[in-house]
Amino acid sequence: MSQNCIGKIRSNYARLSEKEKKIADYILDDPDKIIHGTINEVAEDLNIADATVFRFCKRIGFKGYQAMKIALASEIITPNQQIQEDIEISDDDDAKTIADKVFQANIRTIENTVEILDHTAIQKAVNLLLYSNRVEFYGTGGSAVIAMDAFHKFVRTGIKAFAFIDSHFQLTSASQLTESDTAVIISHTGTNKDTLNILKTAKRNGAKTIAITGYPKSPIAQHADVALYTSSEDNEYRSEALSSRIAQLSLIDALYVNLVVLNKEKAQRSLEKIRSTISETRM
Known part of the structure; x- marks a missing residue:
């Protein structure tokens, strides 16, 4: 590239x-x-x-x-x-033009994130997740939505994956982590107080930590065992934090697919259980 x-x-x-x-x-x-x-x-x-x-x-x-x-x-x-x-949006743009520009901006966010992607860090993160007994995803505000999406994916890999929307539940859950577990902490700025407390709690219990953030010098990035970075830009209609989510989701996808490839049989069994359970409830 x-x-x-x-x-x-x-x-x-x-x-x-x-x-x-x-x-x-x-x-x-x-x-x-x-x-x-x-x-x-x-x-x-x-x-x-x-x-x-x-x-x-x-x-x-x-x-x-x-x-x-x-x-x-x-x-x-x-x-x-x-x-x-x-891709700058104008007040005179029609619906199609705005949609086109939003898609182009999202494409560019992903392209810029790929350019700064540290493949060594990706491999380290995959290894931590692969050998974890339990993986928990944490994020507050908009990042909580990303954490829930990560849970939705990773529960299909056969790994014990968890996520909570409420920050107090997150902190409580982090207090129960062990040296065999991994905490994935998502925060665009990397400075959110609640998220920092979760990181500190996870590390205090010996859990491994992975940060997904847009700022390499942020406290979360500096203190996590592995840090993965996203790139994004803001404009008049969409903040930098909002536009970063497409890159965060893509990073989560990359980790998820890596795990599925390395753990095909376990992932297949897990997916079959999910499908079977859902099918039974619909009968």
Whole structure:
């Protein structure tokens, strides 16, 4: 997959430091300056050190300034540079146009998340889930819906999976976890107080922890055993947290399918039991 420089900048923007945002704005305002300029010229224009520009390039996923410059040049001479403008919703848009733009924005959220996906972390998460006696999914607010969707999927794998909507029930359940269990904690910002308490409780009991969040420097990401990140953007009609859910669901799907592939017979038996039970209740 080609590296989308502008997409990387926009998807990481909320997590950047003030100096890094200054560089990001400089690039987004006039990409040609980067394509035709040197790292020294950029640093001089912004009154910052060359090393700061270099660290910015690394922060958004490039090996250095030259690699970012090549990716940006390739992007600018293609229609991809119009994507952001094309998905901005206008008050004059009709129903079909708005629907098209929403779908395009969701596609882009997933594409940006794939670009920042850490495959080593995915493998670690799969291993934790595969060898857990019990897996619990936690999230508050909108993330609670994602946790319930995860439960709906994972209960079909044959693994003991659980999720609760109420935050007090979640905390109570986390207090019963053991070293053989895994807690999957979902929070876009990674700073929610209730979710942090659940994470601390799970870790105190020796349970393994997996975080799904949009912020690598958040407390949840920093303290979980494995952290998986999503990328999203906000606009006038939909917050960043709302748009992140499509990426969170996709991450859950990726973990679920990995487990089914590795545990086919157990998953098949579990699915047959579910189907049989549902069929009996309908008779």
